[in-house]
Structures are given as structure tokens and as C-alpha cells.
Amino acid sequence: MKTLPVSAVLFCLLAHAGFATAGQDAVERGRYLVQTSGCNDCHTPGYMQVDGRLPTSQWLTGAAVGFQGPWGTTYPANLRLALQDMSEAQWLQRARQPMAPPMPWFNLREFSDRDLVAIYRFVRSLGPAGEPAPQAVAPGIPVATPYIEFVPKQAAKVARQ
Numbered sequence: 787m788k789t790l791p792v793s794a795v796l797f798c799l800l801a802h803a804g805f806a807t808a809g810q811d812a813v814e815r816g817r818y819l820v821q822t823s824g825c826n827d828c829h830t831p832g833y834m835q836v837d838g839r840l841p842t843s844q845w846l847t848g849a850a851v852g853f854q855g856p857w858g859t860t861y862p863a864n865l866r867l868a869l870q871d872m873s874e875a876q877w878l879q880r881a882r883q884p885m886a887p888p889m890p891w892f893n894l895r896e897f898s899d900r901d902l903v904a905i906y907r908f909v910r911s912l913g914p915a916g917e918p919a920p921q922a923v924a925p926g927i928p929v930a931t932p933y934i935e936f937v938p939k940q941a942a943k944v945a946r947q
């Protein structure tokens with residue numbers, strides 16, 4: 787029986803180590819992208835109130851406070867649960883589809899495949915947590931949850947002196 791040359795064995799070991807590092811790099815990059823792209827501002831309850839000082843274990847669990855506007859009332863999805871049910875390929879598709887306001891989906895659409903995959907791997911690395919966010923509600927239908935009104939108001943004209 788022929789034995790494998792030492793160099794081949796070494797190559798396999800190094801290639802494997804490199805692969806593991808690449809996987810960890812993607813998770814780290816995903817964390818960085820989530821943190822700097824503002825996903826937590828809406829998808830993590832209480833994040834803005836504590837200047838972003840929440841452990842990653844509490845990130846992206848969705849919100850039960852709605853955003854209400856001409857589109858009805860929408861709730862930031864629980865991404866920790868949503869991404870558990872998607873393959874990487876499904877995520878790449880979903881991340882580029884239109885979503886209701888105020889989700890800045892047109893920004894998400896512009897991420898490279900590589901960065902979207904990094905976000906996916908990071909969110910999946912956190913594991914599932916929390917409850918699904920409430921279903922979106924059509925315009926004009928009252929909601930039982932608290933909500934933030936997303937409608938510009940015009941200040942009354944101030945009389946000139």
C-alpha cells in the first residue's frame with residue numbers, strides 16, 4: 787500500500803485550517819455589518835435606548851412595537867427565527883425582495899452576495915431566540931400593540947411680526 791506523501795497530508799491539514807478560519811471570518815464580518823448597518827436600530831428591542839450596549843445574545847429578536855404609516859402597520863421581523871427557516875440561497879433571494887416601510891430593503895438589496903452570506907452566517911451563529919413579531923396589519927385597521935406613527939407633520943404657520 788502506498789502512503790500519502792507528507793506534503794499532501796500537510797496540504798490537507800492547512801487547507802482545512804484555512805477553511806475554518808474563513809468561516810469564522812464570515813461570522814465576524816456579519817456581526818460588523820449588522821452592527822454598522824443599523825439592523826439593530828429596528829430589529830432589536832431597546833437597542834437605541836441604551837446606546838447599542840446590548841449583548842449579541844439579545845440582537846435581532848424582532849419588535850412588537852409597530853411602525854404605522856400609509857402602508858398600514860409593520861413590525862420589524864424576528865431575524866433570529868426567520869433565518870433559521872431559510873437556506874443560504876433562499877436568504878440571498880429574500881434579502882433582495884421588496885419589503886414594507888420603514889424597512890430599508892433597497893439598501894439590503896445592494897449588499898454583495900459575500901456580505902449577505904456573512905450576515906446570514908452571523909445571525910445563524912446566534913441561534914434562534916424570542917417570539918415571532920406580530921403580523922403586518924393593513925392600512926386603516928386598528929392595532930392592539932403600541933405603535934410609532936411614521937407620518938410627517940407640518941407645523942402650523944407662525945404669524946409674522
Ligand code: HEC
Nearest residue numbers: 823824825828860861862863868885886887888889890922
Ligand atoms: C427603520 C427600521 C428598520 C431597519 C433599520 C432595518 N429593518 Fe429590516 N424590517 C423592518 C420592518 C418594519 C420589517 C417588516 C417589513 C414588512 O412587514 O414587510 C423588516 C423586515 C425585514 C426582513 C424580512 C424578514 C422576513 O421574515 O421576511 C429582513 C430579512 C430584514 N428586515 C433584514 C434587515 C437587515 C439585515 C437590516 C440591516 C441591514 C434591517 N433589516 C434594517 C424594519 C427595519
